[in-house]
Amino acid sequence: ELGGAQQNTLWTVRHLDRRSFEPYLITNDQGLLVQQAKAIEGLGLYLLPELVREIDPRRDLAALRKITSILKELKGRGGPMIVHTHSSKAGILGRWAGWLAGAEGIIHSIHGFGFNDYQPWPVRRFFIALEKATARITHRFIAVSEANIKKGVRLGLFPPEKAVLIRSGIEVARFASIKVDPRRKRRELGLREDLPLVTMIACLKPQKAPLDFIRVAQGVLKEVEASFVLVGDGLLRPKVLEAARRAGIDGSFHLLGWRWDVEEILAATDVFVLTSLWEGLPRVIPQAMAAGVPVVATAVDGTPEAVRHGVNGFLVRPRAPEEAARYVTSLLKDPEKARKMGQEGRKTAWEFDVGDMVKRQESLYADLLERHHLSASDTKSSGRHAWPKPT
Template sequence: MSGGTVRVCHVITRLDLGGAQENTLYTVGHLRAPFAASLVCGRGGLLDDEASGLPGVPVTFLPSLVRPVRPWRDLRALRDLARLFRSERPQVVHTHSSKAGILGRAAARLAGVPVVVHTIHGFGFNDLQPAPLRAALVALERAASRFTTQFIAVSRANLEKGMALGIVPRGRVRLIRSGIPIAAFETAGRDEALRSGIALRREIGLPRDAPLVGMVACLKRQKDPLTFVEAMARVAAALPRAAFVVAGDGELRAAVQARCEARGLAGKLRLLGWRRDIPGVMAALDVLVLASLWEGLPKVLPQAIAAGVPIVATAVDGTRDVLRDGVSGLLCAPGDAAAIASGVIRLLNDPILGRTLAGRARAVLPEFDIDAMVRAQEDLYLELLGAAGCRDAAPRGNQAGAPEKALAVKH
């Protein structure tokens, strides 16, 4: 084709509350003409209703698309996706997450989709898995690479790891940062965010001048919330006025609660559950901690940077893309509760250091503008379609306007 509407179908395993899911929803809701976006995902995510409410974006929930490995169900998902692509005939299929990435790319190949893009938000394998399982997952990713026109990496660390493992061919990958709405987190002159921060402190019964340390993450092994609890127990011993919050939920919630009680943090460390007012949470914090064992590129870091919150984080994967130890944040080894605690205590005892590190960290913020993220994806789609002979690869120039609207939302 040389003109007209470009149908782009995004596929993600499940719409849980997380960076990959939030950015996928933002992208499909903000693609401009000539693009018409649609979304395919499994059911059961916290963001399902938000997806269904996106104006003009058809959403298809596939019961066969689930996160656990279920061979027969996965084959049904492959069949269902291929049928959907043959019916809807998208010019671009853009996949996210490991399960949807492998099945979606294979289905796109079966359906003859001309352009297939996959975003690496982090890999489904890690160094803590048993070697045979990790090898099998790497092999699957290598196989899916054959069905991929272009990769997007959100962090340079993941880009380099993908190339080193033979998953991402050189010349077929582009670095596009996972964006955030920067203005929503910048507290300078933003009364709403500041009021939200005060409201959160009031909600948990914390004086406005008491030190507050927080973690914003899903309570799962990757984010290592138990090490966060251990570290905060050390901080509490050194600074009795300090209080702690975790914004997030997940499979380790009961274990985290038990560890809090065992370490004497009951009443001092509050589990807030899932929160949608993350700008307000950030505005309330004095220090943010990221204790992850591995990452893609954690959106919580640019969110904290935009809010002016100093950070103590583990030096893993995309974290090192964002922060430089001792320059724009404090980095430590994953699993090291003592080092995390030491960094937090150092920042709470030296607010000038915290402000200095947070100020320097702002240098990376332009890379994380969420609208620039969408525009970069649009440009990539046009480039790939032009190379595939599907349309003239004209530059976007000053083209504006909303994406063409589809007629119905599927459930």
């Protein structure tokens, strides 16, 4: 999927300072971003078919063994090694592999937790226990939202001093400066050019509650004529299409699949919607903000840290599509209010600039190595030992 964790991982390994770091990426061999990873200059890439999203004890054990073997081989080349993991299951396997391989630094980025309030309690309890055990071998946590840090501390996963806030970055300038004729873009997408456009960008999985977006569209269309597009794909695709058909809105609703022109779509959008049940802090929200689009989103986890209710958008309860529909309708009926809210969002979008994300990660890596009496760069001038570039 074209998720924020995946895209930001690629951005990091592409832009890490090669004078100080030697990046390697271990990931699954399938997906929309594999070809991009293969094209990154100076990146050591390992593609493992065993590393899958679903829980599969046999394949998970095989993945753990293979990742550990790779890391031990890299460690044997000399120099310190930092293991930085993303996503829930890969984060568990990767951190234990790093520990088994003797990595000097183990870091995990939290893009939302692998457990949530919608899971059966025994399942949620198991995942929390697994995260607690793995947290003991984790030197630092990077969180994309303050909400995730507070939740981790409250659950006893880590003390506050072990976590740092680094926003999930976007190319703010690219989204803020894109020049698109909205009417022409709508025609290109097969939409009526004279109707306002409401957009949601998300993977079609339970976390994002895409069926609620159908209900939002159904509610809005009772009051205002508009087009609705959902950019993304996933396991709920058949249910989304069936829900749109049953709601009688399939003429106004368009499922576009994954797209590489989201900045152009956002530039042609009047209101952005996100119906997630839980999150870290989704990148699509600051992307919409940078594009000057007001946001109507569920008030979950880190989302209220970006969307200020009544200022640059509106926040609603999860599983409350009728409430979201009312706010979307109000913005479509009052384009001037929508424009002003979009301008307010654009003012604060720079907090999420991707350049700052990489710089802060590099600083964290260097700090972690210093704490292990190592250095991430040539330190001869300071009288300390100059180690090889960390992996």
